[in-house]
Amino acid sequence: MQVFVQLLITGIAMGFIYALVGIEYTLIWNATGLLNFSHDKFILFGAYMFAGTYVLGLGLPPVLAILFAVLTMFLFGIVSAFVIFNPLSKLSTNLFAVIGTVILGRIMIESVRLIWGPLPFTLDNFLRGSIHFGSVVVSKAHLVIIVVCSLITAGLQVFFKTTKTGKAMRCVSENKTAASLMGINVPMNIAFTIGLSAIVCATIGILVIPIFNVELQMSSMIGLKGFASGVIGGFGYLPGAIVGGILLGVVEIFGSMLIPSVYKDCLSFVLLIIFLLVRPSGILGNKR
């Protein structure tokens, strides 16, 4: 029983990470109609910025380091909106913008290698250890992931439902011409959305440091699986990304009990293919 609970918690924690990845790229998709092919590099960048620069480089306490990392990534998101997303999405075909984000990703990963070096490292005291609930042992990292991700997903819902900027973002994703006729500064609003997405990316990067360490490949797998979870839950629909992510996390962890763990990573993609064949609109796809 306690093994079951422990596995479930681990699965849900990973699921929340996938959900956040789903949310992070869905935000940009909804605002611009573009897939951000550099989204896993945004995650990577956030993690390196936090661990490499603010914690190890400048010796800031974690809370302050998190704040700075999130802020830096927000600004990075805004700048990349004005340099890449906004201008390229105006061109006659989306192909330019797609290539643009791919190249941005290459530039980012090479910069990481240049700035922080190719060797993996980790933070020894950051979210390490475990907590006992009776006989159930839960790692601190997983617990924090669940709490933080729940707060972020709930916070985003409130943001989109109640704030003026959040509502304006929904308008922009539904109809850009109409949004501009309401007086919304559409390019600025899109930049803000991309900044928000970059904040989510940074948070993901920071949260997974205790699980994957800080290294160049730390975000590639969660990037792919997060993408899968968005499709499984219902493409372009935020609650879908959450449902899809958690489903994926749980299926994956229990699946790895039944099959050799080297195939664990395949599981999500098998699930993705099944959904694409049987229910391409995703679990919540028709609920809009």
Place this chain on the structure above:
Amino acid sequence: MLKVNGIDVYYGKVQALFDVSIEVGDREIVSIIGANGAGKTTLMKSIMGINKPKNGTIEYNGQVISGLPPHKVVSKKIVYIPEGREIFPNMTVQENLEMGAYSVKLSKAEMERHLEEQYEIFPRLKERAKQKAGSMSGGEQQMLAIARGLMSDPELLMLDEPSLGLAPVIVDDMFDVIVRVNKVRNIPIAIVEQNAFMAMSISDRTYVLEVGNLVTHGESKTLMDSDEIKKAYLGG
């Protein structure tokens, strides 16, 4: 007071407007009529900053507004209710209305008052306030688009084919609302219409567009009596 001075507008290499000039005076209703593809919507969008004129200028209250992005034009209190409704389908009716007031700062109480005002003009919208806008009928969506446009207390209102897709009874109501807005709020209105008879009968002056060129303009009353206009736009 709006002045469009000889604008040329292109879509890529194709020219859609040729040296078009119009004026909308302080309290008047002006109608712009013309066949499909004449360039009426293009003219409206150029005023709003969605299309950029290649030559010519647009002035509002003495300031040049051509070249400004749409949100800046909206901040001058010019409101355009676009052709084809363009509502936000996945937002509720009330949220759509609230977004109409995006460009003005309203307190909670003022927002309530603005909403009530619209619900009074369009009681149907009140019944549907919490419903998703996309699930309403075409006519109801058109009412929503107009109500949403009025939310920001415009000082110049431009409507693009407000009667499109509405039942004849509703069309009458719609034009009543437009005339009332003009009288009660004392604001100028520019109205683009296929329904030339209706538009001309409520307007002070009319401009006639043909394939991107302004061919005639004048008092609506006078034009309605002209044989050419009768033949081309009023069906006899």
